[in-house]
Amino acid sequence: MKKRIKIQKKSLHLLLFNTLFCYYSFMKNIMPILPSSCKSLLCKYLNEDIFEKLKDKKTSHNFTLSNAINSGVQNLDSGIGIYAGDEESYSLFAPLFNPIISDYHHFEADDKHKSNLNIDNLNAPDLDPKNEFILSTRIRVGRNLKDMPLGTAISKEQRYMVEQKVSDALLELQGSLQGKYYHLNSLSTKEQKELTENHFLFKAGDRFLEAAGLNRDWPEGRGIYHNDEKNFLVWVNEEDQLRIISMQKGGDIQAVFSRLVDAIQQIEKSISFSYNTHLGYITSCPTNLGTAMRASVHIKLPKLSSNMELFKNITDNYHLQIRGLHGEHSQSENGIYDISNKRRLGITEVECVQNMYDGVKALIQQEKELN
Incomplete structure (x- = not known):
């Protein structure tokens, strides 16, 4: 039991350290170094090239990449880890949103959605x-x-x-x-x-x-x-x-x-x-x-x-x-x-x-x- 408690405490400390480190990088507008233990779709698809390409972009409602990924950076146990600020987010930050949407929904960038409430x-x-x-x-x-x-x-x-x-x-x-x-x-x-x-x-x-x-x-x-x-x-x-x-x-x-x-x-x-x-x-x-x-x-x-x-x-x-x-x-x-x-x-x-x-x-x- 004591060994299990020590392991749990170690895991919690590691998670806290990783979260603070990622958040520090995020606040400095540099690519967060996301740990390999992070299994969110954000961690899976965010890389330095995408981050550098998108980090200075802003939607018409002043929503940024940093805003979009904040939840996933602070919470490394997220399942998805990214949120949109407006409809424009999905097109402006498409290099990151599109692979996440494809992975979760099996829905590609040129697919069309249809509604039917009949x-x-x-x-x-x-x-x-x-x-x-x-x-x-x-x-x-x-x-x-x-x-x-x-x-x-x-x-x-x-x-x-x-x-x-x-x-x-x-x-x-x-x-x-x-x-x-x-x-x-x-x-x-x-x-x-x-x-x-x-x-x-x-x-x-x-x-x-x-x-x-x-x-x-x-x-x-x-x-x-x-x-x-x-x-x-x-x-x-x-x-x-x-x-x-x-x-x-x-x-x-x-x-x-x-x-x-x-x-x-x-x-x-x-x-x-x-x-x-x-x-x-x-x-x-x-x-x-x-x-x-x-x-x-x-x-x-x-x-x-x-x-x-x-x-x-x-x-x-x-x-x-x-x-x-x-x-x-x-x-x-x-x-x-x-x-x-x-x-x-x-x-x-x-x-x-x-x-x-x-x-x-x-x-x-x-x-x-x-x-």
């Missing part, structure tokens, strides 16, 4: 009408305003402008989407308790988002909207300027997707989102480009969870991700898992949801067949 193209009748397996369904998309810097580069004044514009649009929603908007910096004790109990309240992001500049001026200019039925939710100025979320108990994936599409279409009457034909919907983190969609279910699979190889074979076949009950890096509880689409760029929204639906259908079928 609910008639989705074939997803309720998979679990008796509620034996699926506890809940949740589909969300990220959106950012056209011609506005992303959260990594936005000013405090611009963030307030975004909140005002978005909250005005949300309060114009009609039908079952009608609800209430809450300014995060002026929540009453009662409102905070209510939002927490409903699992709607979001907090400042983690150290990765902090280093990317996404937590600046917290909680100013941020807010939450939910409809009266509490099955539709929007986070304003969290990681993306809008996180539009549709959810409900059970496995009626078609209904959840339909509500989401209705909301997007209503919001688009007042707001133009940042989008281009190559990368789709523009987001600060390159992993969310394209559809910016995560379609997921919480599902109980106690038998299948005892055979993770079979479990993973099914999810891999349908391009799905297995996560714990409380999301990434969490553990399963009582055989309950969060299953979601892995692909976002280069496929449509309908394809994302259809992949998730078909994969979940196969998982339920396998669970029923196991003794």
Whole structure:
């Protein structure tokens, strides 16, 4: 036990030394010497030639290469390690972004993204009408305003402008989407308790988002909207300027997707989102480009969870991700898992949801067949 503690302390000291050394280089605008132990895509693709080529470039919103890589330099355990400051970042810093996007999404610089939010193209009748397996369904998309810097580069004044514009649009929603908007910096004790109990309240992001500049001026200019039925939710100025979320108990994936599409279409009457034909919907983190969609279910699979190889074979076949009950890096509880689409760029929204639906259908079928 003592030996293990010494090894852990040594590893922590080494990580701290490497982080400080890289950050010193970064502050001096010289190429950080990234350790071989760093496995992020930033560490994989950033080299001295690219750094020298890009280090003095600035987008029209004054976003630099140093801003883009700050999170990955400070956090050597990042998976990606780079964030965009605006749509222009993806073209200006393309020598670094393009290989990272290609590696993560298998999507090349001359590929085109297509969007499809036509609910008639989705074939997803309720998979679990008796509620034996699926506890809940949740589909969300990220959106950012056209011609506005992303959260990594936005000013405090611009963030307030975004909140005002978005909250005005949300309060114009009609039908079952009608609800209430809450300014995060002026929540009453009662409102905070209510939002927490409903699992709607979001907090400042983690150290990765902090280093990317996404937590600046917290909680100013941020807010939450939910409809009266509490099955539709929007986070304003969290990681993306809008996180539009549709959810409900059970496995009626078609209904959840339909509500989401209705909301997007209503919001688009007042707001133009940042989008281009190559990368789709523009987001600060390159992993969310394209559809910016995560379609997921919480599902109980106690038998299948005892055979993770079979479990993973099914999810891999349908391009799905297995996560714990409380999301990434969490553990399963009582055989309950969060299953979601892995692909976002280069496929449509309908394809994302259809992949998730078909994969979940196969998982339920396998669970029923196991003794």
